[in-house]
Amino acid sequence: MMSSETKVGIFALCALVIIGFITLKIGSRSFVAAGGYEVSVVVDNAIGVRPKTPVEIAGIRVGQVKEIGLEESRKAKLTLLLNKDVNLPVDSVARIRSKGFLGEIVIEIVPGTEGVQSLADGGALNFSGQSGDINMLMTQFSSIANDIKAVSAQLRDVAGTDRNSPMWQIVNNLQTFTQTLANNQANFNKMAGNLAELTEALKGTIVKSRENVEDSLKRIASITQKVDEGKGTIGKLVNDDATVNKLNEAVDNLNSTLGNIKTIETEIGYHAEYLGHTKEFKNYVNLTIRPKPDKAFIFDFVQNTNPSPDRSTNTSTISTGGTSTTVTTNTATVNQNQFRFSAQLAKSFYDFTVRGGVIESRGGVGLDYAKGPAGLQFSAYDFQTQYDQRTHLKLAGTVNVTKNLFLIGGGDDLISQLGRRNWFMGAGIRLVDEDVKSLIGTAGGISSVKR
Amino acid sequence: MIKLIDVHKAFDGQKVLDGVNLEVPKDKIMVIVGASGVGKSVLLKHMIGLMKPDKGKIVVDGVDLSALSPLELVEIRKKFGMLFQGCALFDSLNVCDNVAFPLREHSNLSSSEIKAKVDEMLAIVGLEGICHKMPSDLSGGMKKRVALARAIILQPQIMLYDEPTTGLDPIMTESVDNLILDMQQKLDITSVVISHDIASAFRIADQIAMIDNGKIIVSGTSAEFAASNDPVVMKFIGRK
Amino acid sequence: MEKLINKIQPLADPLGRMINGFTKTLGNLCLFVFQTLSWIPRRPYRIKNLFKQMEFIGVQSTPIIMLTGVFVGAVFALQTGKAFAMFNAESLVGATIGLSLAREIAPVFTALMVTARACSAMAAELGTMKVTEQIDALETMAVNPLHYLVCPRVIATTIMTPLLTAVFDLVGIIGAWFVGIKLLGIGEASFFDRLYFYVNLRDFIGGLVKSGFFGFFISLISCYSGFDTKGGAKGVGDSTTRAVVVSSVVVLVTDYFLTTWILEYFSQGPSV
Numbered sequence: 001m002m003s004s005e006t007k008v009g010i011f012a013l014c015a016l017v018i019i020g021f022i023t024l025k026i027g028s029r030s031f032v033a034a035g036g037y038e039v040s041v042v043v044d045n046a047i048g049v050r051p052k053t054p055v056e057i058a059g060i061r062v063g064q065v066k067e068i069g070l071e072e073s074r075k076a077k078l079t080l081l082l083n084k085d086v087n088l089p090v091d092s093v094a095r096i097r098s099k100g101f102l103g104e105i106v107i108e109i110v111p112g113t114e115g116v117q118s119l120a121d122g123g124a125l126n127f128s129g130q131s132g133d134i135n136m137l138m139t140q141f142s143s144i145a146n147d148i149k150a151v152s153a154q155l156r157d158v159a160g161t162d163r164n165s166p167m168w169q170i171v172n173n174l175q176t177f178t179q180t181l182a183n184n185q186a187n188f189n190k191m192a193g194n195l196a197e198l199t200e201a202l203k204g205t206i207v208k209s210r211e212n213v214e215d216s217l218k219r220i221a222s223i224t225q226k227v228d229e230g231k232g233t234i235g236k237l238v239n240d241d242a243t244v245n246k247l248n249e250a251v252d253n254l255n256s257t258l259g260n261i262k263t264i265e266t267e268i269g270y271h272a273e274y275l276g277h278t279k280e281f282k283n284y285v286n287l288t289i290r291p292k293p294d295k296a297f298i299f300d301f302v303q304n305t306n307p308s309p310d311r312s313t314n315t316s317t318i319s320t321g322g323t324s325t326t327v328t329t330n331t332a333t334v335n336q337n338q339f340r341f342s343a344q345l346a347k348s349f350y351d352f353t354v355r356g357g358v359i360e361s362r363g364g365v366g367l368d369y370a371k372g373p374a375g376l377q378f379s380a381y382d383f384q385t386q387y388d389q390r391t392h393l394k395l396a397g398t399v400n401v402t403k404n405l406f407l408i409g410g411g412d413d414l415i416s417q418l419g420r421r422n423w424f425m426g427a428g429i430r431l432v433d434e435d436v437k438s439l440i441g442t443a444g445g446i447s448s449v450k451r
Numbered sequence: 452m453i454k455l456i457d458v459h460k461a462f463d464g465q466k467v468l469d470g471v472n473l474e475v476p477k478d479k480i481m482v483i484v485g486a487s488g489v490g491k492s493v494l495l496k497h498m499i500g501l502m503k504p505d506k507g508k509i510v511v512d513g514v515d516l517s518a519l520s521p522l523e524l525v526e527i528r529k530k531f532g533m534l535f536q537g538c539a540l541f542d543s544l545n546v547c548d549n550v551a552f553p554l555r556e557h558s559n560l561s562s563s564e565i566k567a568k569v570d571e572m573l574a575i576v577g578l579e580g581i582c583h584k585m586p587s588d589l590s591g592g593m594k595k596r597v598a599l600a601r602a603i604i605l606q607p608q609i610m611l612y613d614e615p616t617t618g619l620d621p622i623m624t625e626s627v628d629n630l631i632l633d634m635q636q637k638l639d640i641t642s643v644v645i646s647h648d649i650a651s652a653f654r655i656a657d658q659i660a661m662i663d664n665g666k667i668i669v670s671g672t673s674a675e676f677a678a679s680n681d682p683v684v685m686k687f688i689g690r691k
Numbered sequence: 692m693e694k695l696i697n698k699i700q701p702l703a704d705p706l707g708r709m710i711n712g713f714t715k716t717l718g719n720l721c722l723f724v725f726q727t728l729s730w731i732p733r734r735p736y737r738i739k740n741l742f743k744q745m746e747f748i749g750v751q752s753t754p755i756i757m758l759t760g761v762f763v764g765a766v767f768a769l770q771t772g773k774a775f776a777m778f779n780a781e782s783l784v785g786a787t788i789g790l791s792l793a794r795e796i797a798p799v800f801t802a803l804m805v806t807a808r809a810c811s812a813m814a815a816e817l818g819t820m821k822v823t824e825q826i827d828a829l830e831t832m833a834v835n836p837l838h839y840l841v842c843p844r845v846i847a848t849t850i851m852t853p854l855l856t857a858v859f860d861l862v863g864i865i866g867a868w869f870v871g872i873k874l875l876g877i878g879e880a881s882f883f884d885r886l887y888f889y890v891n892l893r894d895f896i897g898g899l900v901k902s903g904f905f906g907f908f909i910s911l912i913s914c915y916s917g918f919d920t921k922g923g924a925k926g927v928g929d930s931t932t933r934a935v936v937v938s939s940v941v942v943l944v945t946d947y948f949l950t951t952w953i954l955e956y957f958s959q960g961p962s963v
């Protein structure tokens with residue numbers, strides 16, 4: 001028999017444990033471990049923000065809003081409580097973002113430049129504006145519309161009804177020009193004749209050096225094609241135009257509303273391998289799109305001087321004096337300088353990446369391992385066996401020398417039965433988003449800010 | 452010792468006490484008799500301050516009860532012991548705890564001393580070995596004796612007994628009478644006893660008072676009472 | 692004029708008596724409360740009595756509290772889950788249940804359950820003690836009945852009701868968790884994320900403080916009702932009924948005011 005003191009004691013203990021548990025769970029400081037630090041940010045409009053509103057970096061929760069107050073009677077001042085292991089450069093910015101249909105609000109921090117002195121307890125963040133919600137998008141669109149309106153208004157002003165305005169003058173000039181053209185018909189006929197002669201002459205020259213030209217034309221074509229396919233937005237980025245700027249921004253924001261498309265990382269690369277056995281070069285142009293850090297679409301364009309042969313079987317029937325014989329021939333054709341392509345899906349687990357799809361125009365799979373600057377890549381493709389081929393195996397080791405440069409080396413076609421086994425070594429360059437944008441230069445300032 | 456001066460009490464217009472004047476002498480046993488429902492228990496409760504008179508005064512040891520604050524009333528009650536007509540045992544406590552209750556509340560005795568004292572008291576009222584029974588498991592007579600043990604355990608200066616012998620067999624009645632006498636003689640206790648049993652009244656009483664119709668009609672020594680010519684008294688004691 | 696008075700008389704009389712009775716009862720109750728409070732700090736401290744009452748009120752009420760808690764949470768989850776599904780807001784079920792449990796349901800239900808289980812017993816026990824003169828007997832033994840009987844009960848109920856409320860909160864959430872996540876298939880993460888996000892500590896603590904007040908009120912009312920018992924077994928029955936009815940009504944009525952005062956006081960911050 002327990003005494004009532006004991007029973008009450010046990011009960012009270014349980015109840016206090018429950019109170020403690022619930023308090024910890026819902027307590028305002030529960031998320032941020034002891035030793036978190038506070039930073040403040042002044043915002044124009046704190047609608048929807050309340051204490052405990054999550055603070056995120058790259059979608060990961062790193063803290064929460066501690067309190068909200070009025071700043072200088074016109075703005076809102078948010079005090080954010082951040083985990084102490086979150087290090088923010090002083091030029092980091094914060095913005096208010098809404099997620100989902102219910103308009104859940106989060107404070108998003110975009111860390112500033114790496115290496116800059118980091119923000120101390122009690123420091124202040126800059127505010128980069130509200131974004132992501134439909135209202136803001138609408139405001140932005142309407143401001144674009146206003147710009148367009150202004151431009152067309154200007155045009156109208158320029159044109160005007162005044163016959164002396166520049167627009168009218170242009171029209172007048174054009175009129176005069178066509179008039180002159182019509183008056184000089186004879187001269188033009190002569191010019192056309194000359195042109196015909198010139199092209200004839202050119203044709204002759206071109207035919208002579210045709211081989212060379214064809215080759216270089218092909219290369220140009222392929223490169224432009226790659227650019228076209230791989231970097232569709234580059235075209236836009238190259239175009240330095242205010243409206244496009246704005247549109248890009250709007251698209252960025254729209255992206256962030258719709259999902260995390262803006263976090264897509266694009267990587268373009270080029271590398272060459274010198275095949276030691278056949279003394280030939282193999283060129284790779286690569287485009288990797290990473291919608292999430294652990295997922296990627298990998299596209300390669302491979303110029304291979306010594307690819308696996310294409311094989312075909314021809315069956316022909318030969319009739320000789322009433323008897324017919326069926327002859328089957330197996331042909332293996334090697335088309336040198338042929339372009340191959342790879343398109344693979346890749347998914348990473350810890351340090352491993354599994355990929356698969358098309359490798360050098362054949363079905364294939366691969367497994368990569370990367371640790372620090374060093375990596376190993378293993379690919380197996382071309383599983384066709386009807387002509388006794390062996391699967392094409394390739395093992396390569398890579399070392400990143402800098403962020404953008406890497407060395408590669410390994411063995412190719414390791415179990416080939418035709419003695420096509422090969423070793424190779426090479427080097428390459430790899431450019432990730434930022435690099436690409438800064439290379440392109442004019443596009444540098446466009447949308448990198450909001451990443 | 453206890454003096455009631457012109458005490459009036461009515462319940463919802465029903466007059467129960469209508470000018471009672473009574474003096475209980477110190478160190479004596481006073482027996483109060485009267486018909487059933489005449490107000491004896493009410494009178495007793497006035498003496499200890501459980502009921503307040505509508506009019507009149509109750510003076511105990513020279514102190515007017517009605518002038519006392521609740522805390523002072525508590526102090527003066529420590530002089531009293533009272534046996535209720537209905538026993539009023541605490542039914543959440545067993546017999547021993549009931550009897551030990553006043554000791555635990557008002558003495559600094561150790562639990563073993565309390566235990567010894569309780570056993571002694573239960574022996575006096577002839578109830579050994581029922582220590583752990585609950586009041587609800589006792590007969591009416593047993594309850595009365597347990598209540599008696601509880602009332603006298605602190606050996607108070609004034610004892611109020613409301614029908615201590617009602618419901619007891621003749622032998623037990625006699626031993627309870629002896630107990631009351633003993634206590635009074637050995638410890639100089641002032642006792643007020645309400646009784647219907649006229650024989651036992653004569654046996655123990657120094658003074659007898661009769662209440663009827665809200666008033667004390669006769670009050671005096673046993674002899675005076677026996678010689679009274681009041682028709683109610685004569686009828687009560689069976690004297691023609 | 693006389694005619695008018697004659698007409699009004701039969702109406703005014705009982706009304707006057709009612710008002711008179713009510714004010715008298717209220718006055719007695721206030722006196723009772725005041726005296727009880729004044730007796731609480733006095734020696735001797737009846738720790739044993741207190742623990743006995745805490746066991747009776749707290750420990751022994753736990754099973755019934757847990758049972759009702761689980762089912763209240765479960766039913767609540769079922770209803771809100773169904774309703775919120777209509778506009779795709781199932782993820783808010785956790786928050787809704789958490790908030791209403793912490794702020795209203797747990798304190799009120801716990802107070803009602805304690806009233807039904809413990810306070811009715813209190814009124815009946817004290818009522819019986821009253822009619823069998825046990826309370827008078829206490830007085831004759833120079834023990835103040837308020838000090839001996841009422842104080843431990845009031846303190847025990849005031850302490851135990853918040854603890855039981857905390858238990859109710861927890862098992863209520865468990866019940867809601869089971870129905871919401873296991874049966875209705877609401878995402879566990881969103882269920883708890885929203886719950887932690889929307890339920891503030893002050894809601895929870897405010898609820899506990901509120902239930903402390905409930906405990907104080909219901910125990911005082913029940914003790915008063917017991918002390919006020921007249922007559923025999925019937926009187927005890929009447930006073931028990933009265934204790935339960937008045938306590939329940941007082942819980943529901945004061946809930947409104949306590950919510951305004953306590954929870955609003957607790958939530959003086961800029962948000963809800």
Ligand SMILES: Nc1ncnc2c1ncn2[C@@H]1O[C@H](COP(=O)(O)OP(=O)(O)OP(=O)(O)O)[C@@H](O)[C@H]1O
Binds near residue numbers: 467488493536
């Ligand atoms: N608390 C009370 N409220 C209302 N009436 C009461 C109360 N106590 C006693 N009475 C009434 O007072 C009268 C006297 O009661 P009391 O108990 O004093 O009788 P008694 O003389 O002790 O009778 P008995 O010898 O049967 O015990 C009774 O008519 C009773 O109805």
Ligand SMILES: [Mg+2]
Binds near residue numbers: 491492493536613
């Ligand atoms: Mg009587």
